[in-house]
Amino acid sequence: xxxxxxxxxxxxxxxxxxxxxxxxxxxxxxxxxxxxxxxxxxxxxxxxxxxxxxxxxxxxxxxxxxxxxxxxxxxxxxxxxxxxxxxxxxxxxxxxxxxxxxxxxxxxxxxxxxxxxxxxxxxxxxxxxxxxxxxxxxxxxxxxxxxxxxxxxxxxxxxxxxxxxxxxxxxxxxxxxxxxxxxxxxxxxxxxxxxxxxxxxxxxxxxxxxxxxxxxxxxxxxxxxxxxxxxxxxxxxxxxxxxxxxxxxxxxxxxxxxxxxxxxxxxxxxxxxxxxxxxxxxxxxxxxxxxxxxxxx
Amino acid sequence: xxxxxxxxxxxxxxxxxxxxxxxxxxxxxxxxxxxxxxxxxxxxxxxxxxxxxxxxxxxxxxxxxxxxxxxxxxxxxxxxxxxxxxxxxxxxxxxxxxxxxxxxxxxxxxxxxxxxxxxxxxxxxxxxxxxxxxxxxxxxxxxxxxxxxxxxxxxxxxxxxxxxxxxxxxxxxxxxxxxxxxxxxxxxxxxxxxxxxxxxxxxxxxxxxxxxxxxxxxxxxxxxxxxxxxxxxxxxxxxxxxxxxxxxxxxxxxxxxxxxxxxxxxxxxxxxxxxxxxxxxxxxxxxxxxxxxxxxxxxxxxxxxxxxxxxxxxxxxxxxxxxxxxx
Amino acid sequence: xxxxxxxxxxxxxxxxxxxxxxxxxxxxxxxxxxxxxxxxxxxxxxxxxxxxxxxxxxxxxxxxxxxxxxxxxxxxxxxxxxxxxxxxxxxxxxxxxxxxxxxxxxxxxxxxxxxxxxxxxxxxxxxxxxxxxxxxxxxxxxxxxxxxxxxxxxxxxxxxxxxxxxxxxxxxxxxxxxxxxxxxxxxxxxxxxxxxxxxxxxxxxxxxxxxxxxxxxxxxxxxxxxxxxxxxxxxxxxxxxxxxxxxxxxxxxxxxxxxxxxxxxxxxxxxxxxxxxxxxxxxxxxxxxxxxxxxxxxxxxxxxxxxxxxxxxxxxxxxxxxxxxxxxxxxxxx
Numbered sequence: 005x006x007x008x009x010x011x012x013x014x015x016x017x018x019x020x021x022x023x024x025x026x027x028x029x030x031x032x033x034x035x036x037x038x039x040x041x042x043x044x045x046x047x048x049x050x051x052x053x054x055x056x057x058x059x060x061x062x063x064x065x066x067x068x069x070x071x072x073x074x075x076x077x078x079x080x081x082x083x084x085x086x087x088x089x090x091x092x093x094x095x096x097x098x099x100x101x102x103x104x105x106x107x108x109x110x111x112x113x114x115x116x117x118x119x120x121x122x123x124x125x126x127x128x129x130x131x132x133x134x135x136x137x138x139x140x141x142x143x144x145x146x147x148x149x150x151x152x153x154x155x156x157x158x159x160x161x162x163x164x165x166x167x168x169x170x171x172x173x174x175x176x177x178x179x180x181x182x183x184x185x186x187x188x189x190x191x192x193x194x195x196x197x198x199x200x201x202x203x204x205x206x207x208x209x210x211x212x213x214x215x216x217x218x219x220x221x222x223x224x225x226x227x228x229x230x231x232x233x234x235x236x237x238x239x240x241x242x243x244x245x246x247x248x249x250x251x252x253x254x255x256x257x258x259x260x261x262x263x264x265x266x267x268x269x270x271x272x273x274x275x276x277x278x279x280x281x282x283x284x285x286x287x288x289x290x291x292x293x294x295x296x297x298x299x300x301x
Numbered sequence: 302x303x304x305x306x307x308x309x310x311x312x313x314x315x316x317x318x319x320x321x322x323x324x325x326x327x328x329x330x331x332x333x334x335x336x337x338x339x340x341x342x343x344x345x346x347x348x349x350x351x352x353x354x355x356x357x358x359x360x361x362x363x364x365x366x367x368x369x370x371x372x373x374x375x376x377x378x379x380x381x382x383x384x385x386x387x388x389x390x391x392x393x394x395x396x397x398x399x400x401x402x403x404x405x406x407x408x409x410x411x412x413x414x415x416x417x418x419x420x421x422x423x424x425x426x427x428x429x430x431x432x433x434x435x436x437x438x439x440x441x442x443x444x445x446x447x448x449x450x451x452x453x454x455x456x457x458x459x460x461x462x463x464x465x466x467x468x469x470x471x472x473x474x475x476x477x478x479x480x481x482x483x484x485x486x487x488x489x490x491x492x493x494x495x496x497x498x499x500x501x502x503x504x505x506x507x508x509x510x511x512x513x514x515x516x517x518x519x520x521x522x523x524x525x526x527x528x529x530x531x532x533x534x535x536x537x538x539x540x541x542x543x544x545x546x547x548x549x550x551x552x553x554x555x556x557x558x559x560x561x562x563x564x565x566x567x568x569x570x571x572x573x574x575x576x577x578x579x580x581x582x583x584x585x586x587x588x589x590x591x592x593x594x595x596x597x598x599x600x601x602x603x604x605x606x607x608x609x610x611x612x613x614x615x616x617x618x619x620x621x622x623x624x625x626x627x628x
Numbered sequence: 629x630x631x632x633x634x635x636x637x638x639x640x641x642x643x644x645x646x647x648x649x650x651x652x653x654x655x656x657x658x659x660x661x662x663x664x665x666x667x668x669x670x671x672x673x674x675x676x677x678x679x680x681x682x683x684x685x686x687x688x689x690x691x692x693x694x695x696x697x698x699x700x701x702x703x704x705x706x707x708x709x710x711x712x713x714x715x716x717x718x719x720x721x722x723x724x725x726x727x728x729x730x731x732x733x734x735x736x737x738x739x740x741x742x743x744x745x746x747x748x749x750x751x752x753x754x755x756x757x758x759x760x761x762x763x764x765x766x767x768x769x770x771x772x773x774x775x776x777x778x779x780x781x782x783x784x785x786x787x788x789x790x791x792x793x794x795x796x797x798x799x800x801x802x803x804x805x806x807x808x809x810x811x812x813x814x815x816x817x818x819x820x821x822x823x824x825x826x827x828x829x830x831x832x833x834x835x836x837x838x839x840x841x842x843x844x845x846x847x848x849x850x851x852x853x854x855x856x857x858x859x860x861x862x863x864x865x866x867x868x869x870x871x872x873x874x875x876x877x878x879x880x881x882x883x884x885x886x887x888x889x890x891x892x893x894x895x896x897x898x899x900x901x902x903x904x905x906x907x908x909x910x911x912x913x914x915x916x917x918x919x920x921x922x923x924x925x926x927x928x929x930x931x932x933x934x935x936x937x938x939x940x941x942x943x944x945x946x947x948x949x950x951x952x953x954x955x956x957x958x959x960x961x962x
Contacts, residue, residue: 016862033774109681112949115886117941126928134409139410224392266547400924465812492896516914
């Protein structure tokens with residue numbers, strides 16, 4: 005009996021220990037990053053684009069704007085397609101084998117190593133499609149990231165649609181509503197929070213990706229500009245900025261502190277990392293807020 | 302039409318037949334659209350008249366990409382150049398020498414950077430190369446091997462016999478050699494493929510030369526010249542190779558004399574780059590800018606700036622030599 | 629002349645698209661009411677979305693394997709996987725070392741991450757009060773929000789010194805009599821142990837969250853039955869809850885494993901990038917993902933090397949597709 009009791013206490017201690025260790029690790033990592041970032045983290049560093057700062061590094065405003073553009077644009081591309089697919093898979097497709105193989109495809113996509121997607125982007129988007137994408141560019145990066153976050157949104161949208169009670173829809177059909185009317189007026193409104201959660205999460209996922217972005221979006225020391233310039237090597241002879249232009253992003257700034265340690269100090273890398281974490285965490289907090297509101301509402 | 306109507310209203314969803322039909326239609330429409338777009342694109346190429354009026358506007362922007370070795374220099378050059386030439390925007394990006402060469406050839410970028418010699422005669426006839434600087438790779442050491450010299454064949458053996466990052470060495474007279482037992486040193490190399498590594502591999506010869514890198518040895522990888530330098534600095538009794546400028550910036554490492562060139566200082570390296578027999582010539586390499594065909598006015602102006610006396614300080618800041626230094 | 633041609637082409641394009649549109653909607657609009665039209669177009673639009681996604685994925689997979697094809701043809705698929713030499717000049721490519729590096733690193737990661745993750749999952753679902761669990765859970769999920777490149781520089785600039793000076797010497801002196809715990813390189817903290825530790829932190833939230841869900845979904849009746857038979861809390865967890873949740877936990881482990889294998893940025897910085905099969909957990913190695921990232925830029929202009937690097941990607945992708953199949957099989961068994 006005592007032996008059993010001892011065993012129980014031991015394992016339960018292990019459980020406590022693991023949970024404490026995990027929580028400590030998180031605070032340790034965040035604390036250390038913040039501490040290392042402190043010397044470089046000031047308003048000037050945040051608000052100066054790299055080209056205006058002297059030498060290499062020195063400002064991350066261009067990267068902050070670039071990261072926001074990249075993640076928003078890819079989410080804008082991905083959301084309609086992913087939600088449309090989710091609706092089709094949940095409410096239209098009836099062939100069980102087709103549904104199964106399609107969800108396999110989505111699983112494969114969501115498990116794709118980012119470097120594989122990265123070199124696909126480099127080869128296909130940056131080189132083969134260069135007349136349209138302009139080589140390394142915001143649009144190349146955004147399209148590659150779109151592929152990356154498609155399954156994230158698709159999955160959460162499917163879950164959200166699945167959880168809409170069948171009774172509601174049945175009632176709608178009983179009143180003579182068509183399928184589209186039922187979906188647009190009953191299913192989607194009821195699934196909105198779930199879908200939005202997925203979309204917001206995917207913004208964060210796109211913002212933190214580095215291997216894909218370094219191979220498709222490149223890097224630029226400048227703030228993204230808006231305008232159209234002539235460029236003869238491209239489709240219709242024009243280049244639309246910022247879409248078809250290089251764009252900076254925070255993960256690449258962080259990577260620079262590793263790639264060029266003699267020119268970018270680790271502290272600057274950590275400062276960029278800190279800003280990136282804050283952005284991703286704010287996005288996650290928004291997700292949490294949406295979920296929480298759904299629970300009480 | 303009734304077929305579509307029936308099938309699309311069907312609650313059972315789209316049947317495979319409709320799926321195929323829609324796919325076919327989409328494919329045809331897609332092909333037609335792509336054809337149209339490609340058509341308009343190829344007419345762009347064949348008819349350069351419409352592009353002519355555009356070039357003046359486009360040329361105010363310069364895009365440089367390629368070798369990560371040259372990238373920091375290019376960024377410093379770009380900054381200084383833009384300070385003098387308002388209205389011209391120079392964007393600098395990395396990507397690697399290979400990406401630089403391909404992008405220049407395909408006209409995605411204006412100036413490509415390559416930290417290796419580019420064969421513009423046979424391999425890439427459409428490219429024009431402009432040597433803006435040069436560098437010499439030196440072997441550095443920290444710890445027991447300081448003050449000793451070595452030779453190409455011994456270095457080859459040290460890298461070739463390296464297992465799990467360690468290699469045996471012996472000291473005889475003023476030289477160190479590779480050994481099969483005894484004491485060990487830690488050996489470093491570059492993780493990522495680079496011009497520095499390719500130059501060193503070519504110097505070592507044998508399989509390394511073929512492979513264009515020294516990855517086949519089990520030396521530990523570090524990223525970039527700065528990474529290798531830091532690794533050798535942090536590791537007592539270690540050996541590695543970096544560009545000369547990096548080696549002299551450090552107080553903890555010493556440069557190893559090779560093949561009888563035992564006094565490796567700045568003058569020796571510069572004289573060697575200029576063509577004199579003061580350092581192992583196989584360990585030197587050019588830093589090139591590439592343009593697709595003849596450079597445009599702005600491209601030429603930037604390249605001229607990179608080759609001007611005013612630009613030498615930027616090369617030194619990063620650890621290389623400007624072409625001015627040795628020509 | 630050119631403008632005229634382009635105009636013609638745009639008109640052409642517009643004509644084709646309107647023809648396609650008319651095929652589907654035009655004639656129908658006259659004979660049916662608006663509602664039915666909307667219904668039909670919605671159906672079509674969602675269907676097209678699905679087709680687009682399927683097309684993207686299939687094209688993507690096909691593109692990777694197609695680009696890699698030359699290297700499989702010249703080396704032979706088996707040869708490519710089981711040989712060691714990687715030589716750009718001789719056009720000889722073998723990736724055994726890289727596969728071994730990835731596999732060893734992944735295994736060590738799982739050995740570290742799985743117990744902690746599962747114990748934490750048990751803690752959150754079975755032991756902690758709901759209030760405590762819901763306080764801790766967001767923190768664990770926050771770990772997901774730390775980008776991998778940040779984990780990389782954290783490991784490199786912070787953990788590397790700690791590993792080199794404290795953890796590796798201690799581990800080597802305690803367990804050094806076992807060959808795999810020999811500190812092959814006391815002067816460097818880089819190696820499998822460091823990379824795997826960082827990876828373990830990265831996959832921890834994945835495994836924990838999914839396992840916790842699996843454990844939670846075990847019905848309360850089972851637990852009550854076990855407890856009423858006199859089993860204590862741990863015995864109930866061990867003999868009733870965990871077996872019932874095992875397929876869910878296995879899925880979690882497989883997903884964590886895939887994340888570890890596919891990780892690039894952190895591994896490039898931490899594994900040591902030495903082309904050797906690690907002989908000890910503290911030794912350096914070279915992962916498949918690192919090789920691709922390290923070399924693609926420099927060798928992009930040459931066709932052979934490019935195909936070889938895509939070959940690594942294809943093998944990695946094939947392994948990953950295999951694991952997706954495994955995880956689906958495990959998930960479906962429930």
